[in-house]
Amino acid sequence: MSAEIEFFFDFSSPYGYLAAESIEEIGNANQREVVWKPYLMGALFKKFNLTPLVNSPLKGSYAKRDIKRTADYLGIPFTIPEPFPVNSVSACRAYYSIVDDNPQIARKFALRIMRNYFQLNINLSDSENILKAASEEGLDVRVLSAKIENDTTKERLRFEVDKAIERGVFGSPIFIVENEMFWGTDRLDQLTKWIVSGSW
Protein backbone atom coordinates (compact mmCIF):
# COMPACT_ATOMS: atom_id res chain seq x y z
CA MET A 1 0.00 0.00 0.00
CA SER A 2 1.21 3.50 -0.84
CA ALA A 3 1.49 6.35 1.61
CA GLU A 4 -1.54 6.97 3.78
CA ILE A 5 -3.91 9.90 3.55
CA GLU A 6 -3.96 11.89 6.76
CA PHE A 7 -7.36 13.44 7.39
CA PHE A 8 -7.40 16.34 9.87
CA PHE A 9 -10.75 17.68 10.99
CA ASP A 10 -12.71 19.09 13.90
CA PHE A 11 -15.75 17.01 14.90
CA SER A 12 -17.75 20.22 15.03
CA SER A 13 -16.82 21.31 11.49
CA PRO A 14 -19.54 20.90 8.84
CA TYR A 15 -17.06 20.83 5.97
CA GLY A 16 -15.07 18.27 7.95
CA TYR A 17 -18.20 16.17 8.20
CA LEU A 18 -18.89 16.40 4.47
CA ALA A 19 -15.34 15.24 3.80
CA ALA A 20 -15.74 12.38 6.27
CA GLU A 21 -18.62 11.10 4.14
CA SER A 22 -16.40 10.91 1.04
CA ILE A 23 -12.81 10.25 2.00
CA GLU A 24 -12.99 6.49 2.71
CA GLU A 25 -14.38 5.85 -0.76
CA ILE A 26 -11.47 7.75 -2.27
CA GLY A 27 -9.01 5.85 -0.08
CA ASN A 28 -10.53 2.46 -0.94
CA ALA A 29 -10.67 3.15 -4.65
CA ASN A 30 -6.96 3.95 -4.63
CA GLN A 31 -5.65 1.47 -2.08
CA ARG A 32 -4.74 4.20 0.38
CA GLU A 33 -5.30 3.95 4.08
CA VAL A 34 -7.03 7.01 5.52
CA VAL A 35 -5.83 7.99 8.99
CA TRP A 36 -8.43 10.11 10.74
CA LYS A 37 -6.87 12.78 12.95
CA PRO A 38 -9.48 14.85 14.74
CA TYR A 39 -8.08 17.93 16.44
CA LEU A 40 -9.40 21.04 18.12
CA MET A 41 -9.76 24.08 15.93
CA GLY A 42 -10.57 26.02 19.10
CA ALA A 43 -6.95 25.55 20.19
CA LEU A 44 -5.80 26.88 16.84
CA PHE A 45 -8.13 29.90 17.01
CA LYS A 46 -6.92 30.65 20.53
CA LYS A 47 -3.27 30.31 19.62
CA PHE A 48 -3.49 32.58 16.58
CA ASN A 49 -6.33 34.80 17.77
CA LEU A 50 -8.62 33.81 14.90
CA THR A 51 -12.39 33.85 14.45
CA PRO A 52 -14.39 30.81 13.35
CA LEU A 53 -15.65 31.17 9.79
CA VAL A 54 -19.33 31.17 10.73
CA ASN A 55 -18.74 34.02 13.19
CA SER A 56 -16.79 36.10 10.69
CA PRO A 57 -18.69 39.34 10.04
CA LEU A 58 -18.46 39.16 6.25
CA LYS A 59 -18.26 35.47 5.46
CA GLY A 60 -20.37 34.04 8.29
CA SER A 61 -23.82 34.20 6.78
CA TYR A 62 -22.51 33.18 3.36
CA ALA A 63 -20.73 30.22 4.96
CA LYS A 64 -23.88 28.89 6.59
CA ARG A 65 -25.72 28.97 3.29
CA ASP A 66 -22.76 27.51 1.42
CA ILE A 67 -22.49 24.59 3.84
CA LYS A 68 -26.09 23.56 3.31
CA ARG A 69 -25.91 24.13 -0.43
CA THR A 70 -22.71 22.09 -0.68
CA ALA A 71 -24.22 19.25 1.36
CA ASP A 72 -27.24 19.19 -0.95
CA TYR A 73 -24.97 19.34 -3.98
CA LEU A 74 -23.10 16.30 -2.68
CA GLY A 75 -26.35 14.54 -1.79
CA ILE A 76 -25.52 14.35 1.92
CA PRO A 77 -28.38 14.83 4.42
CA PHE A 78 -27.51 17.86 6.52
CA THR A 79 -29.02 20.42 8.86
CA ILE A 80 -27.04 23.06 10.71
CA PRO A 81 -27.40 21.90 14.31
CA GLU A 82 -28.31 23.99 17.30
CA PRO A 83 -26.15 24.79 19.24
CA PHE A 84 -23.40 25.21 16.68
CA PRO A 85 -20.43 25.14 16.80
CA VAL A 86 -19.80 23.13 19.95
CA ASN A 87 -16.81 21.98 21.94
CA SER A 88 -15.48 18.68 20.62
CA VAL A 89 -13.05 17.77 23.40
CA SER A 90 -15.04 14.77 24.63
CA ALA A 91 -15.51 13.48 21.10
CA CYS A 92 -11.78 13.75 20.42
CA ARG A 93 -10.81 12.07 23.68
CA ALA A 94 -13.21 9.24 22.97
CA TYR A 95 -11.77 8.80 19.49
CA TYR A 96 -8.18 8.67 20.71
CA SER A 97 -9.23 6.25 23.45
CA ILE A 98 -10.50 3.86 20.81
CA VAL A 99 -8.26 4.27 17.78
CA ASP A 100 -5.09 2.41 18.82
CA ASP A 101 -6.91 -0.82 19.60
CA ASN A 102 -9.72 -0.50 17.07
CA PRO A 103 -8.93 1.83 14.18
CA GLN A 104 -11.86 0.58 12.08
CA ILE A 105 -14.37 1.00 14.88
CA ALA A 106 -12.89 4.38 15.78
CA ARG A 107 -13.61 5.65 12.26
CA LYS A 108 -17.14 4.25 12.31
CA PHE A 109 -17.67 5.86 15.72
CA ALA A 110 -16.33 9.18 14.45
CA LEU A 111 -18.65 9.16 11.46
CA ARG A 112 -21.58 8.14 13.64
CA ILE A 113 -21.25 11.05 16.07
CA MET A 114 -20.88 13.50 13.19
CA ARG A 115 -23.98 12.09 11.47
CA ASN A 116 -25.81 12.30 14.77
CA TYR A 117 -24.84 15.94 15.12
CA PHE A 118 -25.25 17.15 11.56
CA GLN A 119 -28.22 15.02 10.56
CA LEU A 120 -30.13 14.43 13.80
CA ASN A 121 -29.12 17.45 15.90
CA ILE A 122 -27.72 15.22 18.66
CA ASN A 123 -25.29 17.45 20.56
CA LEU A 124 -21.71 16.41 19.94
CA SER A 125 -20.38 18.11 23.04
CA ASP A 126 -22.52 16.02 25.40
CA SER A 127 -20.54 13.08 26.86
CA GLU A 128 -23.67 10.98 27.23
CA ASN A 129 -24.34 11.21 23.51
CA ILE A 130 -20.74 10.25 22.84
CA LEU A 131 -20.95 7.19 25.05
CA LYS A 132 -24.28 6.15 23.58
CA ALA A 133 -22.79 6.28 20.09
CA ALA A 134 -19.80 4.24 21.28
CA SER A 135 -22.14 1.66 22.74
CA GLU A 136 -23.93 1.44 19.39
CA GLU A 137 -20.56 0.55 17.86
CA GLY A 138 -20.31 -2.33 20.32
CA LEU A 139 -17.77 -0.69 22.62
CA ASP A 140 -17.71 -1.18 26.37
CA VAL A 141 -19.01 2.09 27.72
CA ARG A 142 -17.62 1.64 31.26
CA VAL A 143 -14.12 1.06 29.94
CA LEU A 144 -14.38 3.95 27.48
CA SER A 145 -15.86 6.30 30.05
CA ALA A 146 -12.87 5.71 32.36
CA LYS A 147 -10.41 6.08 29.48
CA ILE A 148 -11.88 9.43 28.40
CA GLU A 149 -11.17 10.89 31.83
CA ASN A 150 -7.72 9.34 31.98
CA ASP A 151 -4.71 11.72 32.09
CA THR A 152 -3.02 9.66 29.40
CA THR A 153 -5.92 10.32 27.05
CA LYS A 154 -5.95 14.03 27.83
CA GLU A 155 -2.22 14.18 27.19
CA ARG A 156 -2.64 12.23 23.98
CA LEU A 157 -5.19 14.73 22.67
CA ARG A 158 -2.96 17.68 23.55
CA PHE A 159 -0.13 15.93 21.70
CA GLU A 160 -2.26 15.33 18.60
CA VAL A 161 -3.50 18.93 18.55
CA ASP A 162 -0.01 20.37 19.00
CA LYS A 163 1.40 18.09 16.32
CA ALA A 164 -1.33 19.05 13.86
CA ILE A 165 -0.74 22.77 14.41
CA GLU A 166 3.03 22.27 14.21
CA ARG A 167 2.60 20.61 10.83
CA GLY A 168 0.73 23.63 9.54
CA VAL A 169 -2.81 22.31 9.75
CA PHE A 170 -5.08 25.35 9.92
CA GLY A 171 -8.55 24.25 8.87
CA SER A 172 -11.07 21.44 8.58
CA PRO A 173 -10.89 19.32 6.55
CA ILE A 174 -7.20 19.27 5.73
CA PHE A 175 -5.62 16.30 3.99
CA ILE A 176 -1.91 15.57 3.82
CA VAL A 177 -0.52 12.90 1.54
CA GLU A 178 3.18 12.61 0.73
CA ASN A 179 3.68 16.09 2.24
CA GLU A 180 1.14 17.63 -0.13
CA MET A 181 -1.63 19.50 1.67
CA PHE A 182 -5.23 19.86 0.48
CA TRP A 183 -7.72 22.12 2.26
CA GLY A 184 -11.45 21.70 1.90
CA THR A 185 -14.03 19.28 0.58
CA ASP A 186 -13.66 21.19 -2.67
CA ARG A 187 -10.09 19.89 -3.02
CA LEU A 188 -11.01 16.20 -2.96
CA ASP A 189 -10.81 16.19 -6.76
CA GLN A 190 -7.25 17.51 -6.67
CA LEU A 191 -6.37 15.08 -3.88
CA THR A 192 -7.69 12.21 -6.01
CA LYS A 193 -5.67 13.38 -8.99
CA TRP A 194 -2.58 13.52 -6.79
CA ILE A 195 -2.91 9.98 -5.47
CA VAL A 196 -3.77 8.60 -8.89
CA SER A 197 -0.99 10.37 -10.80
CA GLY A 198 1.63 10.85 -8.09
CA SER A 199 1.86 14.58 -8.74
CA TRP A 200 -0.46 17.49 -9.32
Add this chain to the structure above:
Amino acid sequence: MSAEIEFFFDFSSPYGYLAAESIEEIGNANQREVVWKPYLMGALFKKFNLTPLVNSPLKGSYAKRDIKRTADYLGIPFTIPEPFPVNSVSACRAYYSIVDDNPQIARKFALRIMRNYFQLNINLSDSENILKAASEEGLDVRVLSAKIENDTTKERLRFEVDKAIERGVFGSPIFIVENEMFWGTDRLDQLTKWIVSGSW
Protein backbone atom coordinates in the same frame (compact mmCIF):
# COMPACT_ATOMS: atom_id res chain seq x y z
CA MET B 1 -32.49 35.78 -21.71
CA SER B 2 -32.71 34.96 -18.04
CA ALA B 3 -31.12 36.94 -15.23
CA GLU B 4 -27.51 37.89 -15.70
CA ILE B 5 -24.56 36.49 -13.80
CA GLU B 6 -22.71 39.22 -11.92
CA PHE B 7 -19.01 38.47 -11.67
CA PHE B 8 -17.15 40.40 -8.95
CA PHE B 9 -13.37 40.15 -8.87
CA ASP B 10 -10.17 42.03 -8.22
CA PHE B 11 -7.84 42.25 -11.24
CA SER B 12 -4.97 41.27 -8.95
CA SER B 13 -6.69 38.13 -7.63
CA PRO B 14 -5.40 34.81 -9.01
CA TYR B 15 -8.60 32.95 -8.22
CA GLY B 16 -10.47 35.79 -9.89
CA TYR B 17 -8.34 35.29 -12.96
CA LEU B 18 -8.99 31.54 -13.03
CA ALA B 19 -12.72 32.24 -12.86
CA ALA B 20 -12.42 34.81 -15.66
CA GLU B 21 -11.09 32.05 -17.90
CA SER B 22 -14.20 29.90 -17.32
CA ILE B 23 -17.22 32.06 -16.66
CA GLU B 24 -18.02 33.18 -20.20
CA GLU B 25 -18.26 29.58 -21.33
CA ILE B 26 -20.73 28.86 -18.54
CA GLY B 27 -22.72 31.96 -19.43
CA ASN B 28 -22.80 31.14 -23.15
CA ALA B 29 -23.78 27.51 -22.59
CA ASN B 30 -26.75 28.65 -20.52
CA GLN B 31 -27.82 31.81 -22.35
CA ARG B 32 -26.85 34.04 -19.45
CA GLU B 33 -25.12 37.33 -19.84
CA VAL B 34 -22.08 37.70 -17.58
CA VAL B 35 -21.57 41.20 -16.21
CA TRP B 36 -17.96 41.70 -15.13
CA LYS B 37 -17.68 43.92 -12.06
CA PRO B 38 -14.07 44.45 -11.04
CA TYR B 39 -13.68 46.08 -7.65
CA LEU B 40 -10.90 46.81 -5.19
CA MET B 41 -10.38 44.21 -2.48
CA GLY B 42 -7.91 46.65 -0.93
CA ALA B 43 -10.84 48.94 -0.07
CA LEU B 44 -12.60 46.00 1.55
CA PHE B 45 -9.53 44.98 3.56
CA LYS B 46 -9.07 48.55 4.72
CA LYS B 47 -12.71 48.97 5.69
CA PHE B 48 -12.86 45.74 7.70
CA ASN B 49 -9.23 45.62 8.79
CA LEU B 50 -8.56 42.32 7.00
CA THR B 51 -5.40 40.65 5.71
CA PRO B 52 -5.05 39.38 2.12
CA LEU B 53 -5.07 35.58 1.99
CA VAL B 54 -1.52 35.24 0.69
CA ASN B 55 -0.23 37.36 3.59
CA SER B 56 -2.14 35.37 6.19
CA PRO B 57 0.36 33.70 8.55
CA LEU B 58 -1.26 30.27 8.43
CA LYS B 59 -2.91 30.11 5.04
CA GLY B 60 -0.55 32.23 2.97
CA SER B 61 2.00 29.67 1.87
CA TYR B 62 -0.70 27.05 1.35
CA ALA B 63 -2.68 29.52 -0.74
CA LYS B 64 0.23 30.19 -3.10
CA ARG B 65 0.68 26.49 -3.71
CA ASP B 66 -3.05 25.92 -4.05
CA ILE B 67 -3.39 28.66 -6.65
CA LYS B 68 -0.75 27.12 -8.90
CA ARG B 69 -2.05 23.61 -8.34
CA THR B 70 -5.61 24.72 -9.12
CA ALA B 71 -4.50 26.49 -12.29
CA ASP B 72 -2.69 23.34 -13.43
CA TYR B 73 -5.71 21.24 -12.51
CA LEU B 74 -7.88 23.48 -14.69
CA GLY B 75 -5.30 23.48 -17.50
CA ILE B 76 -4.77 27.24 -17.34
CA PRO B 77 -1.22 28.58 -17.87
CA PHE B 78 -0.24 30.42 -14.71
CA THR B 79 2.76 31.76 -12.81
CA ILE B 80 2.56 33.78 -9.63
CA PRO B 81 3.77 37.19 -10.81
CA GLU B 82 6.32 39.37 -9.14
CA PRO B 83 5.38 41.80 -7.62
CA PHE B 84 2.19 40.26 -6.26
CA PRO B 85 -0.37 41.37 -5.26
CA VAL B 86 -0.47 44.79 -6.90
CA ASN B 87 -2.75 47.80 -6.90
CA SER B 88 -5.46 47.43 -9.52
CA VAL B 89 -6.90 50.96 -9.47
CA SER B 90 -5.71 51.85 -12.99
CA ALA B 91 -6.97 48.59 -14.39
CA CYS B 92 -10.39 49.15 -12.82
CA ARG B 93 -10.62 52.74 -14.01
CA ALA B 94 -9.70 51.66 -17.53
CA TYR B 95 -12.35 48.94 -17.45
CA TYR B 96 -15.09 51.30 -16.30
CA SER B 97 -13.97 53.83 -18.91
CA ILE B 98 -14.62 51.27 -21.62
CA VAL B 99 -17.51 49.14 -20.48
CA ASP B 100 -20.52 51.40 -21.09
CA ASP B 101 -19.71 51.97 -24.75
CA ASN B 102 -18.04 48.64 -25.46
CA PRO B 103 -19.00 45.87 -23.03
CA GLN B 104 -17.60 43.12 -25.28
CA ILE B 105 -14.26 44.84 -25.72
CA ALA B 106 -14.14 45.72 -22.03
CA ARG B 107 -14.36 42.02 -21.14
CA LYS B 108 -11.69 41.10 -23.68
CA PHE B 109 -9.50 43.90 -22.34
CA ALA B 110 -10.04 42.70 -18.75
CA LEU B 111 -9.08 39.14 -19.64
CA ARG B 112 -6.07 40.33 -21.62
CA ILE B 113 -4.56 42.33 -18.76
CA MET B 114 -5.07 39.43 -16.36
CA ARG B 115 -3.46 36.99 -18.79
CA ASN B 116 -0.60 39.45 -19.23
CA TYR B 117 -0.13 39.61 -15.48
CA PHE B 118 -0.65 35.96 -14.51
CA GLN B 119 0.90 34.34 -17.55
CA LEU B 120 3.52 36.82 -18.75
CA ASN B 121 4.37 38.71 -15.56
CA ILE B 122 3.40 42.05 -17.12
CA ASN B 123 2.68 44.30 -14.16
CA LEU B 124 -1.01 45.06 -13.86
CA SER B 125 -0.50 48.18 -11.77
CA ASP B 126 1.54 49.95 -14.46
CA SER B 127 -0.64 52.35 -16.47
CA GLU B 128 1.55 51.97 -19.54
CA ASN B 129 0.88 48.24 -19.62
CA ILE B 130 -2.83 48.93 -19.23
CA LEU B 131 -2.85 51.35 -22.15
CA LYS B 132 -0.80 49.02 -24.32
CA ALA B 133 -3.31 46.23 -23.74
CA ALA B 134 -6.18 48.60 -24.55
CA SER B 135 -4.46 49.54 -27.78
CA GLU B 136 -4.14 45.86 -28.66
CA GLU B 137 -7.93 45.67 -28.32
CA GLY B 138 -8.22 48.43 -30.88
CA LEU B 139 -9.08 51.21 -28.42
CA ASP B 140 -7.94 54.79 -28.82
CA VAL B 141 -5.25 55.18 -26.21
CA ARG B 142 -5.35 58.98 -26.10
CA VAL B 143 -9.08 58.99 -25.41
CA LEU B 144 -8.79 56.22 -22.83
CA SER B 145 -5.81 57.82 -21.13
CA ALA B 146 -7.79 61.01 -20.60
CA LYS B 147 -10.85 59.10 -19.42
CA ILE B 148 -8.86 57.16 -16.82
CA GLU B 149 -7.78 60.40 -15.16
CA ASN B 150 -11.25 61.88 -15.38
CA ASP B 151 -13.06 62.65 -12.11
CA THR B 152 -16.18 60.98 -13.46
CA THR B 153 -14.27 57.73 -13.88
CA LYS B 154 -12.74 57.95 -10.41
CA GLU B 155 -16.19 58.58 -8.98
CA ARG B 156 -17.61 55.67 -10.99
CA LEU B 157 -15.03 53.29 -9.56
CA ARG B 158 -15.70 54.44 -6.01
CA PHE B 159 -19.41 53.89 -6.65
CA GLU B 160 -18.85 50.36 -7.99
CA VAL B 161 -16.60 49.44 -5.07
CA ASP B 162 -19.02 50.81 -2.48
CA LYS B 163 -21.94 49.08 -4.14
CA ALA B 164 -20.14 45.75 -4.23
CA ILE B 165 -19.24 45.96 -0.54
CA GLU B 166 -22.76 47.08 0.31
CA ARG B 167 -24.15 44.00 -1.40
CA GLY B 168 -21.99 41.78 0.76
CA VAL B 169 -19.25 40.99 -1.74
CA PHE B 170 -16.20 39.98 0.32
CA GLY B 171 -13.89 38.00 -1.97
CA SER B 172 -12.73 37.29 -5.50
CA PRO B 173 -14.29 35.73 -7.44
CA ILE B 174 -17.84 36.19 -6.18
CA PHE B 175 -20.81 35.48 -8.41
CA ILE B 176 -24.36 36.64 -7.79
CA VAL B 177 -27.26 35.33 -9.80
CA GLU B 178 -30.89 35.82 -8.78
CA ASN B 179 -29.64 36.94 -5.33
CA GLU B 180 -27.75 33.67 -4.80
CA MET B 181 -24.07 34.20 -4.03
CA PHE B 182 -21.23 31.85 -4.98
CA TRP B 183 -17.69 32.40 -3.72
CA GLY B 184 -14.68 30.87 -5.44
CA THR B 185 -13.69 29.12 -8.64
CA ASP B 186 -14.54 25.94 -6.76
CA ARG B 187 -18.20 26.96 -6.71
CA LEU B 188 -18.60 27.22 -10.49
CA ASP B 189 -20.12 23.73 -10.46
CA GLN B 190 -22.78 24.81 -7.96
CA LEU B 191 -23.35 28.04 -9.90
CA THR B 192 -23.88 26.00 -13.06
CA LYS B 193 -26.33 23.71 -11.29
CA TRP B 194 -28.20 26.78 -10.04
CA ILE B 195 -28.61 28.38 -13.45
CA VAL B 196 -29.54 25.07 -15.08
CA SER B 197 -32.07 23.97 -12.47
CA GLY B 198 -33.23 27.31 -11.05
CA SER B 199 -32.43 26.27 -7.50
CA TRP B 200 -29.64 24.58 -5.60
